[in-house]
Amino acid sequence: MSFSLKEIGLRPGESVLVYGVGNVGRQDDGIGIRLVESLETDARNACSEGDGARRPAFEANYQLGIEDALLLSVFDVVLFLDASCERVSTIPFSVRPVGLSDEIAFTTHAMGFSSVLSICEELYGRRPRAFLVAVSGYEWGISEELSPRARVNMDEAFTSLSVMLRACCRPQGASSCAAG
Numbered sequence: 474m475s476f477s478l479k480e481i482g483l484r485p486g487e488s489v490l491v492y493g494v495g496n497v498g499r500q501d502d503g504i505g506i507r508l509v510e511s512l513e514t515d516a517r518n519a520c521s522e523g524d525g526a527r528r529p530a531f532e533a534n535y536q537l538g539i540e541d542a543l544l545l546s547v548f549d550v551v552l553f554l555d556a557s558c559e560r561v562s563t564i565p566f567s568v569r570p571v572g573l574s575d576e577i578a579f580t581t582h583a584m585g586f587s588s589v590l591s592i593c594e595e596l597y598g599r600r601p602r603a604f605l606v607a608v609s610g611y612e613w614g615i616s617e618e619l620s621p622r623a624r625v626n627m628d629e630a631f632t633s634l635s636v637m638l639r640a641c642c643r644p645q646g647a648s649s650c651a652a653g
Contacts, residue, residue: 501610520642
């Protein structure tokens, strides 16, 4: 099931965490990290925290871990940004809700989005609305450069997310945070 950014329905005053995941040393796998860095810079430049407005929070990491459940617990909405290697994808990015996992599984290497969300609910009694923004990637070799096609997809995701997040910087009571 894929959503549009508009369907996320961010509301003014909601606390939002934008969490990029990936490996910048593996070409397009670094999309989530690069995208969150760009969005954080954009929000810092565009969003004043005066007049009751709330700037989104940003985090980036190579992978999710069990300690991220505590971080998620203090937010109303979490947007996970990650690269997608789905070969059938012809769209620059997709948006999907992240639900709870039927079983909580983790290794010393990584945890899935649903598992972290489930631990958040189990340990802290909080379940933020969570969404995965999966940006289509194509090349996964050893390099810090994104492929040209992935760069275009990341730029499209940045434009759409930036519009949505900037709208959420408005003071509480202002119009909705829906993306155009």
